[in-house]
Amino acid sequence: MKVKVRILPYNIEAEAEEGENLADIIARSVSGFVLPCGGRGFCGLCKVKVIDGRLTNLTGNEKLHGIEPPFRLACQARVLSDVVVELEGVGRLRALASGIEPRIEYKYPLSSSKLISIDGRPHQPLDKWIIRKVDTKGVTFNALKKLSLLWEKGTFYSVIFEDKIVDFSEKPRELGLAIDVGTTKIAAYLVDLANGRTLWESYILNPQSVYGDDVITRITKVLENKENLSKMHRMTIRAIEGLCRDGCKAVGRSVEEVSCVVAVGNTVMMSIFLEVDPTPLGKYPFEPLISDSCEGYGSEFDFKALGDSWVYVPPSVSGYIGSDALGDILTARILSKGMRRTLIIDIGTNTEVALITDSDDILATSAPAGPALEGGYISSGVRAMEGAIYRVRITDYGKVLYSYYGDRPIGLSGSGLISLIAEMLRKGVINKYGRFMGEHRKENKFYVDPKRNIVVTQNDIREFQKAKAAISSAWKTLLKVAGLTPNDLTAVYVCGSFGSSLDVSDALEVGLLPPIHTNKVYVIGNAAGTGAKLILKSRKLKEEVERMAREIKVIRPAEGKEYMKFWVKNLVLQ
Structure with missing residues (x-):
């Protein structure tokens, strides 16, 4: 109409x-x-x-x-x-927001700079006098070497990470860099540590893509040749420094002002970032070599321009629940103001799911959703790029309407595929088992745009059903373990770049999300990147993330005897 x-x-x-x-x-x-x-x-x-x-x-x-x-x-x-x-305000173009960021009390950032003047100091060793003056517990050897070059100037700045001095400099170093190393993209955020404001943010495609689109392919490349690990590590470090330079140039600051870096990501990406062998993640029991938090000078991580910055990598939880998931959980918990019975879903090739229970425990699991949500194995599938269709509607007269990025449609993104399947389900083009009905049953395909040959086939629907079954099996398992039903949930937080392009009503229609009212579903964008920024802004939240990593209970539904029956049952689109 x-x-x-x-x-x-x-x-x-x-x-x-x-x-x-x-x-x-x-x-x-x-x-x-x-x-x-x-x-x-x-x-x-x-x-x-x-x-x-x-x-x-x-x-x-x-x-x-x-x-x-x-x-x-x-x-x-x-x-x-x-x-x-x-x-209200046509044309007010602002920087692309990474997601909804909760407000916190900005009091104790992870890194800070303090002015030191040594005129009139008591007659005692300079290092001990400075430690007392800035109220820290110690100073690193690298910082002491810098002090020996600056002390005669009389006035300089100490750079403090948590409770230790990690550098001395002629000028204040009050920029922080938050990084989210994703399989597809690397996102970067410059934060002014003097006031907590985000000054700039951007992303680039992860250059590791030349070694494969997914983590399993990249693990395989390392198995084939150990040198590939070093190559992927170096290109990741170069990409991050390139983003940092771009950001500093955009806001009129210098890279030398970056005193602290916080980097999050999935376990495979962080293994490569640390240049640690990721191959144990490719075989049972699928656990990383290193899961604890790491920190040190940028030079220890092979940074050059950021060599004097202090780098902090939060812990991972288990094999496929990384520090990016901790960022998601941290962001959602603050946004929910401590509400319990909340579900957090970061949808992607490897979907991470967490549940905050009545007793404030955190249950977490992951789901191997596969490449269909990134356009893989789909006839007209494409990544979320220029020309990607992200939303589809079918009128009562059978006309197909769609929205797409850029000037010319070229195919269906993952969110476009979900939107199309949901709409075909609503209009009776397919049934809840994913089978074509009526006039479409003969060809077993549906044309979104016949002129451009943008089409969805029966096999495409089956590929989506596999991804949907993995994801819904994950959140249903967590609810079952906690003794809850979808009606008990107070909120569902959908995180990640893919989740951000979803139409919530479409996701609910096909059963990708729990069957609750749409006003209980919150799409919060790149919560992993937001979590990295929150850690930069608060020592207390850094401690909270490390506590969560220790206390999260990991559930492995695929190891249960009844999992395959459960998965098959969840192939149904409802």
């Missing part, structure tokens, strides 16, 4: 389909309307005022941003009738 959307103050009237996303309608009608977070609901910059008409209900993300009627986030609302809306 057609509806009309009037957009003020431009007095533009746009025609749309009932149920269409409001942001998509405005974006094609008003030049300069920008969605900094890509319409994912975590930048909060597409706020509009609803003058008249009906829209879908407020989402969880809108509540996190404090949105109340008559205001809405355009990317979170769908039109249900003729609508009149007024735009």
